Amino acid sequence: MTVTPNSGLLDVTGLRVAFPGEDGPVTVIHELDLSVAPGETLALVGESGSGKSVTALAVTRLLDFAGGRITAGMVGFTDATGVTLDLTTAPGEVMRRLRGPEIAMVFQEPMTSLNPVLRVGEQIAEAVMLHQGLGQAAAMVEARRLLDRVRIADSARQLRRFPFELSGGMRQRVMIAIALSCRPRLLIADEPTTALDVTVQAQVLRLLRTLQAETGMGMIFITHDMGVVAELADRVAVMRLGRKVEEGSVEQIFAAPQHPYTRTLLAAVPVLGSLSGETLPRAFDNEGVHAQPQDTVVAKGPPVIEIVGLTTRFDVRRNFRLRARVHAVEHVSLSVRPGETLALVGESGCGKSTTGRSIIRLEQPSAGTILLDGEDVTTLDHEREARLRREVQFVFQDPFASLNPRLTVGFSIAEPMLTHRLARGAEAERRVLHLLREVGLTAEYAQRYPHEMSGGQRQRVCIARALASKPRLIIADEAVAALDVSIRAQVVNLLMGLQQRLGLAMLFISHDMAVVERVSHRVAVMYLGQIVEIGPRRAVFTAPAHAYTERLLSAVPVPDPARRNRSMVLDDTEVPSPLRPIDQPPILAPLVQVGPDHFVARHSVGGHY
Amino acid sequence: MSATFAAPSSAIRTPLGEFWRRFCRQKRALVALALIVLLILAAVFAPFVTPFDPAAPDYDSLLDGPSAAHWLGTDAYGRDIFSRIIWGGRVSLTVGFLSVALGGVAGIVIGLISGFFGGWIDGVLMRLMDVLLAFPGIILAIGVVALLGPGIDNVIYSIAVFSVPVFSRLVRGSTLSLKQTLYVQAARCIGVGRTTLMLRHILPGAMPGVIVYASLRLGTSILTAASLSFIGLGARPPSAEWGAMLADGRSYLGVADHVTLFPGLAIFITVLAFNLLGDGLRDALDPKLR
Numbered sequence: 001m002t003v004t005p006n007s008g009l010l011d012v013t014g015l016r017v018a019f020p021g022e023d024g025p026v027t028v029i030h031e032l033d034l035s036v037a038p039g040e041t042l043a044l045v046g047e048s049g050s051g052k053s054v055t056a057l058a059v060t061r062l063l064d065f066a067g068g069r070i071t072a073g074m075v076g077f078t079d080a081t082g083v084t085l086d087l088t089t090a091p092g093e094v095m096r097r098l099r100g101p102e103i104a105m106v107f108q109e110p111m112t113s114l115n116p117v118l119r120v121g122e123q124i125a126e127a128v129m130l131h132q133g134l135g136q137a138a139a140m141v142e143a144r145r146l147l148d149r150v151r152i153a154d155s156a157r158q159l160r161r162f163p164f165e166l167s168g169g170m171r172q173r174v175m176i177a178i179a180l181s182c183r184p185r186l187l188i189a190d191e192p193t194t195a196l197d198v199t200v201q202a203q204v205l206r207l208l209r210t211l212q213a214e215t216g217m218g219m220i221f222i223t224h225d226m227g228v229v230a231e232l233a234d235r236v237a238v239m240r241l242g243r244k245v246e247e248g249s250v251e252q253i254f255a256a257p258q259h260p261y262t263r264t265l266l267a268a269v270p271v272l273g274s275l276s277g278e279t280l281p282r283a284f285d286n287e288g289v290h291a292q293p294q295d296t297v298v299a300k301g302p303p304v305i306e307i308v309g310l311t312t313r314f315d316v317r318r319n320f321r322l323r324a325r326v327h328a329v330e331h332v333s334l335s336v337r338p339g340e341t342l343a344l345v346g347e348s349g350c351g352k353s354t355t356g357r358s359i360i361r362l363e364q365p366s367a368g369t370i371l372l373d374g375e376d377v378t379t380l381d382h383e384r385e386a387r388l389r390r391e392v393q394f395v396f397q398d399p400f401a402s403l404n405p406r407l408t409v410g411f412s413i414a415e416p417m418l419t420h421r422l423a424r425g426a427e428a429e430r431r432v433l434h435l436l437r438e439v440g441l442t443a444e445y446a447q448r449y450p451h452e453m454s455g456g457q458r459q460r461v462c463i464a465r466a467l468a469s470k471p472r473l474i475i476a477d478e479a480v481a482a483l484d485v486s487i488r489a490q491v492v493n494l495l496m497g498l499q500q501r502l503g504l505a506m507l508f509i510s511h512d513m514a515v516v517e518r519v520s521h522r523v524a525v526m527y528l529g530q531i532v533e534i535g536p537r538r539a540v541f542t543a544p545a546h547a548y549t550e551r552l553l554s555a556v557p558v559p560d561p562a563r564r565n566r567s568m569v570l571d572d573t574e575v576p577s578p579l580r581p582i583d584q585p586p587i588l589a590p591l592v593q594v595g596p597d598h599f600v601a602r603h604s605v606g607g608h609y
Numbered sequence: 610m611s612a613t614f615a616a617p618s619s620a621i622r623t624p625l626g627e628f629w630r631r632f633c634r635q636k637r638a639l640v641a642l643a644l645i646v647l648l649i650l651a652a653v654f655a656p657f658v659t660p661f662d663p664a665a666p667d668y669d670s671l672l673d674g675p676s677a678a679h680w681l682g683t684d685a686y687g688r689d690i691f692s693r694i695i696w697g698g699r700v701s702l703t704v705g706f707l708s709v710a711l712g713g714v715a716g717i718v719i720g721l722i723s724g725f726f727g728g729w730i731d732g733v734l735m736r737l738m739d740v741l742l743a744f745p746g747i748i749l750a751i752g753v754v755a756l757l758g759p760g761i762d763n764v765i766y767s768i769a770v771f772s773v774p775v776f777s778r779l780v781r782g783s784t785l786s787l788k789q790t791l792y793v794q795a796a797r798c799i800g801v802g803r804t805t806l807m808l809r810h811i812l813p814g815a816m817p818g819v820i821v822y823a824s825l826r827l828g829t830s831i832l833t834a835a836s837l838s839f840i841g842l843g844a845r846p847p848s849a850e851w852g853a854m855l856a857d858g859r860s861y862l863g864v865a866d867h868v869t870l871f872p873g874l875a876i877f878i879t880v881l882a883f884n885l886l887g888d889g890l891r892d893a894l895d896p897k898l899r
Contacts, residue, residue, distance in 0.1 A: 360798050362794055362797070362798065385800070386800055389798065389799060389800030390800060393798065393799070394795070394798040396791055396794075396795060398791055401790060401791035401792060402791040402792055402794075402795045403792055403795070404792040404796070404809075404810055405792075406813045406814070407809075415796070415799060415801065416799045416800070419799055419800050419801050419802070419805075420800060462795075465795075465799070469799070469800075
């Protein structure tokens, strides 16, 4: 026996994991060494497919249920009594005893990891009864205490609610409450904040940090977000293609990354505030090439799109009677000039996507006018509809779902041309190849099917498809949100390059403030269906005039561990619901000018602001 | 090895190639497919493969058991049962394929329109389908044949009618869910028209279910056609039809069992083969079972 290092909690040595493939087993984790000491946070960083999550599954042996196998190595775990076990060979009975009281997990999707038909209280109490041997009544008391601990207000009432009645952030806190119910010594959190909004993410991260300080548990935090790493981690292990490429303290990794991959990863992270001294947006520097400012706005002439007083409401009916309304978009007015990028920012549910979808008429607006190049396209006849669908194109968030899996990429790109009779036959083919080159792909991709491509490549195809009808405006709805960091930077650069070459106007819908800072000339901040602040990007980012804009900006994680303990103006309040009784419409008022081209809401929006 | 069936392992893995590769892993379905192909070939080339004229009586050998000359024996008129079964396969397969094709096409059109447009169109069409669905299949078929008069054409129509509601329900369901997919929304944003949207973006997604159901339905249709003939509403007496052959042989049960046994076996094997093929297709087309 070799002497294994002992950190006091978790020591993984030479771990190798394989999954069955079509031609024999495929090894996805190679010779991985990791260790976590009590009270320590290890961040496991890497892009999708790097093996981060599989590592977590291997440590908890949930891998057995996912079809994988540990083919080599040791997972040494020191339990509360000080006995070190090798988890790779531990029988199922032992693992079941460990999961919960010793090792707990929090997953990415708080929507699917709670049982939808059981009340929140019952689910927490179940875990408590199972591992602490308490009775029903005592478990409920404990459940309430746990909810208080994860800072859920009005815990007694929340216990009786069902998961669907809670917001994403609340659900994730419930998951954390369940995970912590047995006071685990090791918490494995697999992208626990990825599905959450920035302000909620900041709340959850702060909560995890406080809880760790209270309980002294070790934590493995799996993420792809370097900003989150800087906020939370003590040590960082960077993974790529199933191997650990670098490990070090968080300060080391951020200040002096050794491995080239770590350096690319860090360089690709958009840092909020990096353009605070510049007026114009600028693309990411690429391989030493310094990007030029994006001076593309055409100030003269009418805007490409102008919407005035756009309102989209959804009626909620029960028994055929109108009961309430979702005020998704309330009196939104904005315009985009040729060559300009207007960013529409806000948290999920604020109505930014519905605004975009209302413009392209995927939703039917209830009121307002939409002008395309000065022409009213609010009511569509056949001709106007064709024009709108040709000149305004939409890029969706999910490149996996927005391409028809049964059509080749080439056909998908040609479809807009064929539909609008812009080109056909050999001419269309030539244009497809040209567009593929334009978005940085080669001609051979035309013959491929979407499932043969990576997420970044597919999003490039979606952009090529959007360009095929020679549009004047592109609405990008979270178009880079689903991509890995390094790919995200490339696609952002691609969009900005296209704007430079083709003079496109862009409505960039995003929740990612750091990316928005990079791409946009102007920014509109949405909250509860209304624009609360709109103005030039530099003014909005450096001197936000609305309290909500400020809150949004302060919640963005800063990828710099040295600035971790900055005072955060965080509140644990929830965003109110846009669902209102029919006799209580929201308060509306014109925005007030506070600077050149800079307007802000001074009326009360939804109670908090 | 199954590799010989698979599409050449080029870099491009088409959906069709993927499907074929997975289908080839289903041994039972492959056997069923081979059997069905054999049946179809035998039916198509019936004049060349049958040793006797199926309608020609031979009064020297009435109700003979299986022998070297008559492999499956002869019936009450001395007609060769083996030849009659092969000729009967023509009738059964034609009825099966035509009725499923007719019912399938009508069902697909109704389902697509119903699911795509929704609203009152959906309401009216689906209530209509509910009415058809409310009758047990065979009763409905008997009713339609009674209305149109007996004969093989009318059997095809009647079976087609009772296949329509199930196909339309199936396609409507897929249409409703596919209508919500991002790629259909994306196609709408581009300005693709309704008909193209339905035929190019929605229908192909609904086809796997239709194909699976069609193959299962073929078995049922053949069985129903045989039942109709058995009760005298289908094929007219001289023509060799499996159900009619069963009816003919009924009087000789206990005397000459082979007269009913072999047509019965033919029906049984054919229906089983289509059902196994359907199961295999479902497993190969369902990405969740990969």
